Amino acid sequence: MNRERRNSVETYQRSEAMASLINQIMFFMLCDRWFCPEEKLTGLYALLFYNVICYLLMYTQRLVYLQDITPIVFVSEHSNIRHLAMTATKVMLEFTRAVTFVVTGVFMLLVFGLEQGLEHFNPTWYYIGITAIYFTITERTCQEKIPSLLTYLNCDMFESLENLWTPVLVRLCSSIASGLMILLVFICSHENWILLSAASFINVYMTIRDIDQHWQALMKEKSSIHKFRFASAQELSDNDDVCAICLQGMSSARVTPCHHIFHGDCLRRCLRERPTCPMCKYVLE
Secondary structure, eight states, X not given: OHHHHHHHHHHHHHHHXXXXXXXXXXXXXXXXXXXXXXXXXXXXXXXXXXXXXXXHHXXXXXXXXXXXXXXXXXXXXXXXXXXXXXXXXXXXXXXXXHHHHHHHHHHHHHHHHHHHTGGGOOOOHHHHHHHHHHHHHHOHHHHTTHHHHHHHHTOGGGTTOHHHHHHHHHHHHHHHHHHHHHHHHHHHOSSOHHHHHHHIIIIIIHHHHHHHHHHHHHHHHHHHHHTSOBOOHHXXXXXXXXXXXXXXXXXXXXXXXXXXXXOHHHHHHHHHHOSBOTTTOOBOO
């Protein structure tokens, strides 16, 4: 059962990666038509460059946080054998894989450049900025960092549901950006109907349809505390701005019918166990 579940997860991740790549290609082609209509391979070069950079960053992070890099290998409970050679070999192998990928990417750029003329690859700063931002928010590896960023912003509306908010916000932003680029390309040129139709279907329609699935998951998680109102500033002050569950400060909180105040996330976690107030055991359902 675990193996089947793991296979299904891997299949889903591969399909998500493929869908994300197609989405990025469509957007970059739209940017080509608007920013540099005479240089139609700019988007492919830029996409390859961003993937190389993302790969390097991912491997750098992996090496930095690699837990099994240690000068001590525990062979038994009563002996420690220092084995720096094996550790150094593992690190070198990881770096070699990263360097090999970079060399391969550069070689591909040079091969295509020799035929098409790499000297014509002159994207503007606007092009680089827009495509880099779009690639960042649509690349799965980069999306894994967005919940941490949202947590750092400490926005009350998320109520510790950053992991569920991320796919909704990412897809909303990407669909809006694609829609604007489709509109710009349509205004400046009426000769790209195939590209416009494909981008409208893949980058806008399919993305918006996918938003609904993640939005339903978010609303299902929020529904357990949605019926409880937010606490006012006076109520927070009267309770010393401290949550009775986690004993942490509160800038935003929910009020139960029994007039107890908790973090929304703390209250939601408690309601998963039992539908009563964590303080007075008043039935909340």
